[in-house]
Amino acid sequence: MEKLKFTFQVKSTNDGKSNYIAITSIATQDDKTYLIPEEFQAVQFHKHVQASKAFNTLRNTLKKRHQTRNVWIKMTEELLQTYCDEDENMIFQDQFLEEITQGQSTIGKTRDLEDPLTKILEKLIESQQNKEKQSIKKLADRFVIEKFDGRSASACHWMETFEKECARFNIEKDEEKIEIFRLFLDKSGADWYSSMMIKYSLQSEWSEWKSNFLQTYANKGWNASKYALFYRYQSGSLLEYAIKKEKLLLEVRKTIDHGTLIDIIAAGLPDYITDRINKEEIVQTKELFNELGKLEHLVAKKKFIKKKEDTKQVKEKCSICESLQKGVRYHSEDSCWFKTKSNNGKDKNNKQIKHVNNSELECELQCDEPKN
Structure with missing residues (x-):
């Protein structure tokens, strides 16, 4: 060799x-x-x-x-x-x-x-498998959607949002949709899901669940529409009011045009706010929101002035309570309880004095003999 x-x-x-x-x-x-x-x-x-x-x-x-x-x-x-x-x-x-x-x-x-x-490919496959094995609950935490309780939202719009979130996370199987659907139902919605599980189970088709859900929670009355239309600004932030009213209106009718949406939101604002906004310059709701953000100081100023006046009234001593030796009390004299009582007593005394004087005068006139 x-x-x-x-x-x-x-x-x-x-x-x-x-x-x-x-x-x-x-x-x-x-x-x-x-x-x-x-x-x-x-x-x-x-x-x-x-x-x-x-x-x-x-x-x-x-x-x-x-x-x-x-x-x-x-x-x-x-x-x-x-x-x-x-x-x-x-x-x-x-x-x-x-x-x-x-x-x-x-x-x-x-x-x-x-x-x-091979090692690199194995790691990639293992990583992909770990992602697929990720629990449904952790995946649901990434969904951008509120829980449905049968009251707070339109069933049709809510279901549309839910299916978009499923598509975003590549949840395509019917069984997976039905399983994750449970995590977004609350109150009556949770009870409805339990009854559906008894009737259909996880091995059923998603279309059956969707159809039953929409028929059960369809908006058949006018309450939601009336509440959205008549919702008005009461107190607090102007911007928060406008955003909430927009949400309520879109839940009732998603296809509402921008002009009508802006008009209805503005109708619920105080006159001293809308008088400062040029309607012709507002084309989108975001422009209205921007203007309302600039006018927040008016609401805060009005609230501060009212609070200051109330404080001033509270700090004034009641002279009626003090004169009657009822102690030092802080309230307006117009609302003092002792004022009414005191006045009633004075009127009564005055009437008695007047009555006695008239009687004496009459008696003297009757007893006196005229000289002529």
């Missing part, structure tokens, strides 16, 4: 932070290939190969991870004793090496080359 062909490959360590040169197989001149056990592939175990001239050139050649080279090395006495026994069997570290066919060798090399790509 004059020479042997060694297959060298740059591999990564277990932690992936560094590289090392490994001898993966040895081939003879008659095209027989023998695998080196993985635990002995590091070139540090092959001292006589490292001492060869070819290895110095090889070390300058292999610089990147996963690079591979097949190199013929001339046999020396030390190499023969290391890799061949006296019967010319291939051995290493007192172990017979496994012989592989040419086809197996090609597959092994391909696997070695594809190993990094």
Whole structure:
């Protein structure tokens, strides 16, 4: 045996932070290939190969991870004793090496080359599987939709929003839609879902659930429409009022045009607010919201003046209570209870005095004799 062909490959360590040169197989001149056990592939175990001239050139050649080279090395006495026994069997570290066919060798090399790509693909697949296994509850937390209780929203518009959210998160199976549907129902909606589960179960079609839901919670009366139309500003933020009224109107009729929407919102505002807004400049509701934001100080100012007047009235002492020795009381004299009582007493005394004087005068007139 004059020479042997060694297959060298740059591999990564277990932690992936560094590289090392490994001898993966040895081939003879008659095209027989023998695998080196993985635990002995590091070139540090092959001292006589490292001492060869070819290895110095090889070390300058292999610089990147996963690079591979097949190199013929001339046999020396030390190499023969290391890799061949006296019967010319291939051995290493007192172990017979496994012989592989040419086809197996090609597959092994391909696997070695594809190993990094395989690991990357496995990680991607594993990551995708983890996403698919993500619990329905965590996925539902990302839905931008309020819970439906049968009162607060239009069933038709709510269902439309729900299906859009399902499409956004690629929830297409009927069973998944029915399962996640439960997490967005409250009060009467939750009771309705329980009864539907008894009748249809999770293995039913989503279209049946949707149709039943819309028929059950269809707006058949005028209460929602009347409440939206007659909802007016009472106190607090002007912007909060306008946003809530817009929401109520859109829930009743989503196709309402911008002009009508703006007019109805403005109709619920105080006159001293609408008088300061130029109607011709308002085309979109966002422009109305912007103007209302600028006029918030008027509401705050009016509230502050009223509060200041009330405080001033409370700080005034009642002179009536103080004169009657009822203690120091802080209220207006007009609303004083003792004022009415005191006045009634005075009127009564005045009437008595007047009555007595008239009687005495009459008696004196009757008793007196005229001189003439």
